[in-house]
Amino acid sequence: MNTRKSPKKQPLANPIGKTNDADGQPPSRPDWSFWKRRRYCRIWQAALLSLDVEPSRTNRIKLEKSEPVRYSEYRKRREILIVNRGHHSLLDPIEHLRAGDREGEKYIDLSQVLDFARQQDWSIVEAFIQGMEGKHIETSALGAGIQDIDEDEFDMHELKKGDRYLMVRMGAILILLEKCLRSGKEVNPHRYLKKDDLNYLALGKEIEKIITDVAKKKDARFGFEGNRSVFSDAVKALNTFFSTAKR
Structure with a gap:
């Protein structure tokens, strides 16, 4: 067979x-x-x-x-x-x-x-x-x-604390995005959707898991509740930025 x-x-x-x-x-x-x-x-x-x-x-x-x-x-x-x-x-x-x-x-x-x-x-x-x-001119960098x-x-280390946290979360988001793009059965993208909106809670938990895997331990600064709030605020910022920002 x-x-x-x-x-x-x-x-x-x-x-x-x-x-x-x-x-x-x-x-x-x-x-x-x-x-x-x-x-x-x-x-x-x-x-x-x-x-x-x-x-x-x-x-x-x-x-x-x-x-x-x-x-x-x-x-x-x-x-x-x-x-x-x-x-x-x-x-x-x-x-x-x-x-x-x-x-x-x-x-x-x-x-x-x-x-x-x-x-x-x-x-x-x-x-x-x-x-x-x-x-002293003969060096390994010649050419x-x-x-x-x-x-x-x-x-x-040169970024402000809030910007450092944002960069870490963005890196985790990109890893998740790549998993979704590459996945067959590994990742179900519908898991992160809730009717007509993103499921911020599920997204926050997955990002917490990715960061924990990289850090080799849980980090309270990147708990799922904080992640959920940041992601929700980020989407709101995108939707309002270009209508409220000074031109």
Whole structure:
């Protein structure tokens, strides 16, 4: 008797914040010949460069996963540069057309950062010194693309608390959406409908479950009642925003 094999389930997207391609891989080192000539960069980029890391989103994630101690130092240096920019004699504020809205995206002079690092006696700056003085050019980043050099850095920690919560819920919503799009029998989308409206209670419970799975524990900040209220308010905001917002 022929047996019918059930179709293999398609793999789901990575959970919130997961990036398998960066797991366990060390970040690449900077192309110092480029950065010495470029001279100006964003604050978060300068903090990574001071640690001999090519400043890109991917490398920042790799550093966090492979070297948490050095990543912690990166965060400290970025914070120090943010609060001292324009308030320290060695760190002039620079207006630049490419600067972003967040503080870590403001522009800074790398030569001033180097002088500041020396004055502050930062550790692990030998490559930074040699690179900016043109004595250390052979690096693993030579020939690398620069397509993401001036892209805004997404960092959850720079968002306000309410915005962070909203981003987490949005990530969970997208995971649920992908499950619904991929599903055969795995997800019944009608479960989240109630007559002519969304079933906010069922939706809130499912989002709570997704977040719990990612966090490996329940988090009271993302309970189903709170999720239900946020989702209901979000739909109301969509329906009223364009009729009430200033044009």
